[in-house]
Amino acid sequence: MAPKDVPSMILLNLALVLLLLGSSDAQGLQVGFYQKTCPKAEEIIRKEMTTIMSLAPSLAGPLLRMHFHDCFVRGCDASILLNGTDQNNPAEKDGRPNLSLRGYGVIDRIKAKLEKACPGIVSCADILALVARDGVLLTKGPYWEVPTGRRDGKISVASETLTNLPPPFFSTSQILNLFFIPKGLNAKDLVVLSGGHTIGTSHCSSFSNRLYNFTGNGDADPMLDKNYLPKLKSKCRPNDATTIVEMDPGSFKTFDTSYYKLVAKRRALFTSDATLILDSQTKAYVERQAQANGFPSEFFRDFGESMVKMGNIEVLTGNQGEIRKKCAFVN
Structure with a gap:
């Protein structure tokens, strides 16, 4: 159930929920999977996340990213959380x-509870x-019902x-043709999920090529707003691998549509974000959200x-996998 203090406008309408339930049933997932076996599971997670976010609100972005990175490798099976067995098996x-992911301690703390x-x-x-959903919710973002019933994988390979x-x-x-479509996601999913960059930060090394050596001749990416370029260069010196920059400056702790305004102004950090405004399949969505004023109902x-669609990627259910006692280790 949604918490009472979540504005009703944020909740997905009944038709959408039924649609998502129908799609998730095929995967063996269902909303309220733990209703009988652990009825307070989601309540425990949200309570812990509320405490954690009050102390470290910047963790919402990394935790959302962790879920994304988990689902795209071997499906949503928590393989991202497993430790390597030794130096030869990372x-x-x-x-x-x-390597820049953080928030593993949050998952361990919640798992222990x-x-x-x-x-x-x-x-x-x-x-x-569930942590990804609650992190978004607690940064003033949308609430959605999360179908559950996933099982944990036993294999995790760095390569x-x-x-x-x-x-x-x-x-x-x-990205669409090589990563999203093979996983059952489409262009709309790409432009929508990219909006998650409204919360979080990035290391300069993830986009410094756009500032200093875009074509290999010491030049900048011409797609970058020429007035924004000096600001980024002042924060990210050449070969800077440690400095962190807000992906949505001034609003990186609030889940909203300001990310799309940056993309439309050619001020996105990554090439993957910047080209959304150039691609015919995603341009209109970016422009529409960039003009959204007030409550961003469509984007939410x-x-x-x-997110529900992504959370269905190659899930393990039923007797597949296991329920790990500790998330970093197989049983």
Whole structure:
């Protein structure tokens, strides 16, 4: 159930919920999966997230990103959380695209609470999905019902992150055709889920090529707003691998449509974001959200729908996988 203090406008309408339930049933997931086995599971998660976010609101973005990175490698099976068995067998969290991820301690803390309340019942994969939703909700974003019932995987391979996670320097069409469509997602899902960049930060190294060496001749990306370029250069010096920059300056702790305003103004950090305004399949959506004033109802509704769709990627259900006792280790 949605908490009482969530504005009714944020909730997905009944027709949408029924649509999502119908699509998730095929995957073996359902809203309220733990209603009988661990009835307070979602309440425990939200309570912990409320406390955590009050202390560290900047964690919402990384936790949302963690769910995304989990689902795109072996499906939404919490393989992102597993530790490598030894130096010769690094896990997904050791893969280059995941080295900047943070928030693992949040998942461990919540998992410990759930194990105390309902031992061996709630999967780490479901925790990731629910934590991502609550992080968005607690940054003034939308609420959506999360179908649950995922099981945890037992395999995690670092090299698979390189072939399954979209790099920030790829274009919209490359990401769509090489990563999204193979996972059952479409152009709308790409432009909607990219809106999650309204919360969070990025290391300069993820986009510095656009500032200093875009074509290999020491030049900047001509797609970048020429008035914004000096500001980014003042924050990110050449070869800077440590400085962190807000992806949505001035609003990176609030889930809203301001990200799309930046994309429309050619002030997005990543090539993957910047090219959304150039691609015929995504341009209109960016422009529409960039002009949205007041309550961003369309984006909020769409984000919930695309998150449920993403959360269905290659899930393990029934007797597949396991319910890990500790998220970093197989049982």
